[in-house]
Amino acid sequence: MDQTKPWLAQYDEGVPAEVEIPNRSLVDLFADAVRESGDATCTIYEGEELTYQQVDDFSERIAAYLLDQGLKTGDRVGILLPNSPAFVISFFGILKAGGVVMALNPAFRLAEIETQTIESGIRVLILKEAFYTTVKTQPFMNDIRTVVVDSEAGTVLPDGDTTWEKIMEAFAGCVPVNVDINPDDPAVFQYSGGTTGIPKCAIGLHRNLVANVYQFNHWLVNTEPGKETILVAIPVYHVYGMVLGLNLAVKMRARMVLIPDPRQLDYLLDAIQTYQASIFPGVPSLYAAINHYPPVLEGKYDLSSIKACISGSATLPIKVKHEFEALTRGHLVEGYGLSEAPTATHCNPILGENREGSIGLPLPNVDCKVVDLESGEHEVEIGEIGELIIKSPQVMAGYHRRPEETALTLRNGWLFTGDVVRMDQDGYFYIVDRKKDVIKVGGFQVWPNEVEAVINKHPKVKEVAVAGVVDEHGNEATKAWVVLKPGEESSTEEIRSFCDQYLTRYKIPKHIVFIDELPRTTVGKVLRRVLASEE
Structure with a gap:
């Protein structure tokens, strides 16, 4: 066993120290799923199902439309949509056309949309009809070539903009697009606070996201290819949802049940029960809400289909973990990630020991050090506090148009996370504090x-x-x-x-x-x- 990586001895049986990650793009990943499981269900949303083949067909139409509008490789396309089939289709359509996905939070105020639209350089925006009138009239929209509206049938828009329905009709039966997508091309822009607390665009390459998907596919040792259903309640407009919801489902040939608003607990719980969801990535507050929801405590919902839940974005209280596992008989484990390494770098074992307060072990292919807080040049002793730095295949390419911040965060191949941690003798990591104030x-x-x-x-x-x-x-x-x-x-x-x-x-x-x-x-x-x- 590698003495410099004590965490390897704690891995679940069957999890390798190194995962073989192919030199492929997210478009290739999706094409593999379509070729091998085209007739299988891909998305489930409000009772309606689409197969992988149907999502492939619809995303080809979006790609053809974008190319027809003059989209060039590397151009950013904004998605202002909740969790829905339209998001999934848009996501792969943009990537097939060589574009970069810039997903926006549908709850954003106009000022926030303006800032991220301008800074990221969005050229096409896909949004819900409810946002169209408000957003379209804003001055920052002058630099956007066209707007695509996911709307009800019959919606009429000004010249230059179009509806989802018209694209589906106009590009039905189109010749599949043939854009050369390189694994080293940017795939997503994700806003992050970085190490300074100032929002900036982290550039996630195709190979970054593919790497993390493969890592988690091996980590979830209690799952089976083609037999799982992932409850996608975490937002897919964030890399957490993009990777551990959307793209992990594609790699596993799983069904993804799309939840537009996880705060509607009856809707979410009914989806778990109806579709027998087995994988449920989420956040501690959502698991805690389920634990204390009266209908759950009264036994109204059967949650026994759940096998594996990854909790991220905040500390998972041990009480929440135990209560949820008692309700579901599944495994709820805490992980850790950041937008600069989309999306996760650490996780507790699914079946093995979970240590209270720990973010778990580095995933396969992830190397970590804890370095001194002053210079970041000296590795501290086991058990001592320092800054977590990471070297792994999912580490971002850098920040968009911010070379100084990129140079500060990426040094000699290592990502300086800004998080203050300690590692115990067995390789479990613990967040002590945040060097950044996010x-x-x-x-x-x-x-x-x-x-x-x-x-x-x-x-x-x-x-x-x-x-x-x-x-x-x-x-x-x-x-x-x-x-x-x-x-x-x-x-x-x-x-x-x-x-x-x-x-x-x-x-x-x-x-x-x-x-x-x-x-x-x-x-x-x-x-x-x-x-x-x-x-």
Whole structure:
């Protein structure tokens, strides 16, 4: 056993130290599934099913349309859709045409859509009809060539834009597109807080996502090819959902049950029971909600089909794990990942030992070090605290148009994660703190700088600090400490209402307190951690 990788001894039986990852693209991955399992169900959504062959046909039409519009290899195409067949079809259609998927959160406010659209350079936007009128009139849309609207039949749009229905009709029976897709081509842009807390586009190459799919396909030792159903409740507009929901399903020839809104628990639980979902990636707050949902406790739902659940984006409380496993008789394990290595690098064994508070073991093909926090040049001793750095085939190519941040984050082939960790003698890793100040709210990233910038716009506010606070259940929330201008008075409701004009709901601080002054270092930097530690 490799003494420099003690985690290998803890792997489940059947998980190799190194996975053979083919030099193939996501388009190749999907083509393999169509060729081998074309008649099998690919997507299930609101009771309707599409086979792999049907998704392939429809995505060819999207690809042909994009090429007809002059899309060039490397052009970004935005998807502003919830979990749905249209997203899956658009995803593969964009990639087949040589485009780069830039997925946007449907809950975004216009300011957020504008920022990411401009910075990423989106040239075509695919969205739901409900967003069209509002988005289309914005000045930032002038640089977008065309808009595709997933709409009801008969919708009429201005010249230049089109509907999903018209594309499906106009390109039916089209000759399959023939664009040369290289595994080293960019496949997705994913916004991340990086190591500095400033949102930026991480460039995920085809080979990055393919590598992570193959790693997890081997990690899930209690599953069988062609026999699984994945509950895709995590958003596919994030690489977590793209990899462990959408593309893992493709690799496994699995059915993907698409859940547009996981907050509708009856809808989600009915889907698990009806379609016998066996794999369920999610976030701790969702598993906790299921654990305490009265109809579940009353035995209304049979959840015994669940085999494997990967929990990410936040710490998984051991109580939530045990309660969920008792309900389902499946295995719920905590993992760790980041957008810069789309999507996961660590996970607890599915069948083996899970250690409380641990993010688990590095996946096959993943090398890790814990280095000193000051220089990042010296590896610390086992058990000591340092920054986690990673070298693996899923590590991103860099940040879009941000060479300085890329050079800071990627050094000599190693990804500096910005997360402070320790490793025990058996190779289990534990998150101690975040070197970066990003807040994880229900699995979504919230950047303090962004929230602070909004609150600072309020005419009564002198200054503000924002940080994450964790409750007794392990859930993280955003809190704002506000200093008002002399003589001003305000309220929590007023500040939250102001934020609602500019921020998605999950970014709005859950807790707001008014204080006289902010703690600072001798050079004037606000001490967010001091504020958070006083909770």
